[in-house]
Amino acid sequence: MHDIRMIRDNPAAFDAALSRRGDAALSSEILAIDTARREKIQAAENAQADANKAAKEVGAAKGRGDEDEFQRLRALVSEKKADIARLNDEAKTEDQRLTDLLATIPNLPYDDVPDGADENDNVEVKTWGSVPDMSFAKEHFEIPAAMPGLDFATAGKTSGSRFVNMKGAVARVHRALGQFMIDVHVEENGLEEISTPVLVRDEAMYGTDKLPKFSEDSYQTTNGWWLISTSEITLTYSVAGDVLEASDLPRRMTAHTLCFRSEAGSAGRDTSGMLRQHQFEKVEMVTICHPDTSDDEQKRMLRCAEDILERLEVPYRTVLLCTGDMGFGARRTYDIEAWLPGQNAYREISSVSTTGDFQARRMNARFKPEGGGKPEFVHTLNGSGLAVGRALIAVLENGQQEDGSINLPTALHPYLRGKTSISADGTLV
Template structure:
């Protein structure tokens, strides 16, 4: 959510930043609503002062026997009570309208974010690894002989499209990848492993920006809980309604969790295989930082995700998203795209975003500088990385002509020393 004080003081700059995102100028309506609510508050305060003054005079008029003045003052007190109630209601409605307007607007991009309309305008900043030259036509993950443990047919009977049942070597390899990521992040990258609910209340989804604007992208239970689209929601909201000591920052968290997305608007995209699922798993990273440290933390988190892919020997490229492709809550985003030889292209496997105070203001998450007043923390989030997509990348990059897959050395200790998945779908 945006700071109304910033908009009051910088309306042109605010609208110019929105224009970079393709969003129409919003300051005129926001400032009009804000001015009306502030006027109502001021009038209510004035009326309250007048009521208090009249109330003090009522007793004096009664004691002096001035019945006419007594009745006049008593009527004035009653009228002021009604006037105050009406003005306070007007102010409450103004507060609600202002919150609605501010909640519906995306975060403002940093100055160095490239302008652009869509993903075609994203800017590559580096790449690592050389895509393997195959002496045969590489296949997509679901076409490999060894991937018979990826059962989409049974999943469709159980749940419909965009689900998968994993068995045998595929299930174990998927688990090994998540364990490997968690071990690296907790033992080397300084993140604290966290296991949190996957069902959350409205307030948590509002806090990280999924609500109210993107309700259709998530699933809600009959009891009103939301299934998390990513553990960014739970990890970030652990500091909701909290004032931290500056010495506690940064807070760095990681979690391996189930994630649920309706994939609204993605009909017909990536329908084969497990690239785009309604239920999937991620190892998430979240950082809560001092404002001055946020950009350095963004670079650090990006390196944490890149390092996972490098240890697995998976070629990737890192891009900075343009204004037209950034998410709702981000000020700047690095996407890391892994090479998938079966598709002959790079596909997103991690997205690392710095959000400034945007989420913190929605959550009322603050810190107290030494000797200073509480200020909003800055929040960051990123995949470290998407487990299912990493499984796809491992399978496709390690595939052999006979349908078997050679596995990255970093995973061997997690698989009991096994080094490959055979064409029969067995670890060996």
């Protein structure tokens, strides 16, 4: 949510920032609604003052025996009360119009975010690892060692397309990946592990900018709850309505949850394999922090996510997203893209974003400054650390051998009781 005072004070700068995202200027429309709202509020206050004055004079007129003046003042009080009720209702209508409009406007990019239209204008800031020369490389669902463990047919029979039953060695490696990620984040990166619900109310979706923008990409149950697309929602909304002590910041959290996306806007994309599923698992990182430290926190979170891939021995690149490719709630986003030999391409496996106070305003999450004064909005950040299914794809494809087997990264061996590979027939050995 945007600060209306900022828009009043800097309408041209607000429109210029929206233009960088490819959006039309909106300050005039916003300020027209804001002006109408404030005029209604002021008119109601004036009517209240008139009503109060007339009410005091009613008794005096009655005491003088001035019946005509008494009746006139009584009528005036009634008229003003009716005006006050009408003006307050009109002000509430304008306020809701303003809130509804602001809720649809994306966050403003930081100055260091590159301008651009789409992913082709993203800026590569880092590469790690050597892209292997694998002329025999297959996609994950074609590798002999992985094929017995990826049952799309049975999942399709029970649930439809974009679901998978993982079995045997593949299921075990997938489980090991999630456990490995959580252990690193908790034991080494200092994040607090939280097991959260996967069903949330409208308020949580709205407060974390998923409504109204992403309603079509989300699943809603018949009783009104929403299935989360990421535990960013539950972790971030955990501080909604709170006024935190500055000494309690930063608050760093992580969760490993099921996630659900309808993928309404991606028809026909990545329909083969398990790259784009309706149900998947993700290890999420969320930080609630002081505004002065949010840039450093983003760098820290980015490094946490990159380190997971390095330990998994997966080559990757990190890109700074341009204005046209950045998510609705973000002010700056780094994507980490894992190398997938089967596609001969880098594919996104993590996004690490800072939203500034955009989400905090929507959910009224604040902190008390150490020096005293009025509570201020916190900053919120989120990042995948990592998407477990996509990490599985990267591990399977980068570990594949010409004989159809798969060598597994050393970091997972303790989670697999010393097993180091999947044989060509799908056995963990």
